[in-house]
Amino acid sequence: MKFNEKLEKIVNKNNSxxxxxxxxDQEKMPKFLFDSSKTPYLDxxxxxxxxxxxxxxxxxxxxxxxxxxxxxxxxxxxxxxxYIPKNIVVILDGKRNDIGNTAKxxxxxxxxxxxxxxxxxxxxxGIDGVxxxxxxxDKCSFILCRTSNTSARDFQDLESNKxxxxxxxxxxxxxxxxxxxCGAVVGATYPDELQKIRALLGDEIPILIPGIGAQGGxxxxxxxxxxxxxxxxxxxxxxxxxxxxxxxxxxxxxSREAAKNLRSKINKYR
Amino acid sequence: MKFNEKLEKIVNKNNSxxxxxxxxDQEKMPKFLFDSSKTPYLDxxxxxxxxxxxxxxxxxxxxxxxxxxxxxxxxxxxxxxxYIPKNIVVILDGKRNDIGNTAKxxxxxxxxxxxxxxxxxxxxxGIDGVxxxxxxxDKCSFILCRTSNTSARDFQDLESNKxxxxxxxxxxxxxxxxxxxCGAVVGATYPDELQKIRALLGDEIPILIPGIGAQGGxxxxxxxxxxxxxxxxxxxxxxxxxxxxxxxxxxxxxSREAAKNLRSKINKYR
Numbered sequence: 193m194k195f196n197e198k199l200e201k202i203v204n205k206n207n208s209x210x211x212x213x214x215x216x217d218q219e220k221m222p223k224f225l226f227d228s229s230k231t232p233y234l235d236x237x238x239x240x241x242x243x244x245x246x247x248x249x250x251x252x253x254x255x256x257x258x259x260x261x262x263x264x265x266x267x268x269x270x271x272x273x274x275y276i277p278k279n280i281v282v283i284l285d286g287k288r289n290d291i292g293n294t295a296k297x298x299x300x301x302x303x304x305x306x307x308x309x310x311x312x313x314x315x316x317x318g319i320d321g322v323x324x325x326x327x328x329x330d331k332c333s334f335i336l337c338r339t340s341n342t343s344a345r346d347f348q349d350l351e352s353n354k355x356x357x358x359x360x361x362x363x364x365x366x367x368x369x370x371x372x373x374c375g376a377v378v379g380a381t382y383p384d385e386l387q388k389i390r391a392l393l394g395d396e397i398p399i400l401i402p403g404i405g406a407q408g409g410x411x412x413x414x415x416x417x418x419x420x421x422x423x424x425x426x427x428x429x430x431x432x433x434x435x436x437x438x439x440x441x442x443x444x445x446x447s448r449e450a451a452k453n454l455r456s457k458i459n460k461y462r
Numbered sequence: 463m464k465f466n467e468k469l470e471k472i473v474n475k476n477n478s479x480x481x482x483x484x485x486x487d488q489e490k491m492p493k494f495l496f497d498s499s500k501t502p503y504l505d506x507x508x509x510x511x512x513x514x515x516x517x518x519x520x521x522x523x524x525x526x527x528x529x530x531x532x533x534x535x536x537x538x539x540x541x542x543x544x545y546i547p548k549n550i551v552v553i554l555d556g557k558r559n560d561i562g563n564t565a566k567x568x569x570x571x572x573x574x575x576x577x578x579x580x581x582x583x584x585x586x587x588g589i590d591g592v593x594x595x596x597x598x599x600d601k602c603s604f605i606l607c608r609t610s611n612t613s614a615r616d617f618q619d620l621e622s623n624k625x626x627x628x629x630x631x632x633x634x635x636x637x638x639x640x641x642x643x644c645g646a647v648v649g650a651t652y653p654d655e656l657q658k659i660r661a662l663l664g665d666e667i668p669i670l671i672p673g674i675g676a677q678g679g680x681x682x683x684x685x686x687x688x689x690x691x692x693x694x695x696x697x698x699x700x701x702x703x704x705x706x707x708x709x710x711x712x713x714x715x716x717s718r719e720a721a722k723n724l725r726s727k728i729n730k731y732r
Contacts, residue, residue: 215564217563254560254564256558256560256564256565256567256568256571257564257567259529259536259567259568259571259575260567260568260570260571260575261575262536262537262540262571262575262576263533263534263536263537263540264533265536266529266532266533266535266536267532267533270532270533287558287559287560287584288526288557289557289559289584290524290526290557291609291610291611292611293487294485294524294526294527295526297526297527297529297530298526298529298530300530301526301529301530301532305529305530305531305532306532314557314559314584314586315586315616315617316584316585316586316606316609316617316618317606317609317611317613317614317616318611318612318613318614318615318616318617318618319613319616320611320612320613320614321611321613336586336587339561339586339587340561341561341562341587341588341590341591342588342590343587343588343589343590343591344587344588344590345588346585346587346588346589346634347585347586347588347627347630347631348586348588350620350622350627350630351622352620352621352622357617357620357627360617360620361617364616
């Protein structure tokens, strides 16, 4: 099944554009887990997944939070992905980028070793760094276009012939989409840019949108500007504000509540 | 010890600017290793390190070739790094990039979990993505500036106020170098750009230079344009042409020969 089809199915089934970020962090996780369990991180992820799996279209896993544990982290990553129901989209957020044979190894790592449905890729190296990912035609490669952080402006706003770099990247994403397996990453913290990029990309290319919640992106604008004409093809990420909604024994329940509220809020504007 | 000092010491001791890339690849490795050993990759790396450790200033490890094996790969990565003599520079080439707390986790992963002396970082996200790496003041962060591949031109050549992006990045690297722990990655395949970037960076900033050997960069130009006034501060990478110089029982010997020849060739032009 093509990625966009898998996405459409789960968006319809769970009536949701919400993607929960499983970014584990000992400092923010419920303390009791570390006293009571030998596998606190895996228990945490499983509880969050159980509590939210009927409310989301996707889970996004940022690899940094796992590789920091070395080999144990990759074990945890494998087990977490294996636990996610097969009909839900798994996005491995690694922002990988390299050339030729090396990029091929990264693509193989994320799509085969870890079995992700989608990945994030940094475009600085041009098409050489992206192509090996695009060879996986049933997967999706979300190219960083306009990132959600303040210093995104450092290089992404630089204008060449009056067109800022992030727009040039968006146009390339359209070019690179011949297999229908490209997406864009655009931060919710830049709603005007999000609107412009959606217009450039048309209705068929999914946009992965981090930056609401802790980073301050506005939900209404994110939905209105990020979705396509059918109110779809936007994957709206929230991490901390959902998975760390509670930090007591009832943390999973709290995360469910937070996910439910955010899903409703998103759907209100679709 | 600051990174630049560690680099200077080993460059002097081994009279070498050569960095060997330990990019393991079953298809290119000696077949007999896979029949005779239960740990062929680690054996291979150890043999290459033993055969070249008095001829190099650094080893560069591209993480893609390891993470493709999942948790086993990270185990191998840890063991390989542990085997490298402490006075030789270890560069973890991951081209990582992210923001805030996430970038911090990557920095922690590479510098602490894996104990690298230096890393490569992709600049597309601006200073937010670089700063957490720069907090490790005794380490070095090599920022991708001009990559060695053909499609480096896709975005890195875009001109803003007549200055191409890679030059704008080079200028930022100079700005970001207040702790003296920034470096640049510039491909040997672009000698004119290498010369320009060395002039921009001055004599104190190391340049990591991939692209000679299999990718076709010229050694003479690489050395002349990449080194500083003292014929130093350039780390010249060769991977495949050294570690796969032989593929029989004598592969390590062959790699030693190839490394020796390349070191001499580099030194001829210093």
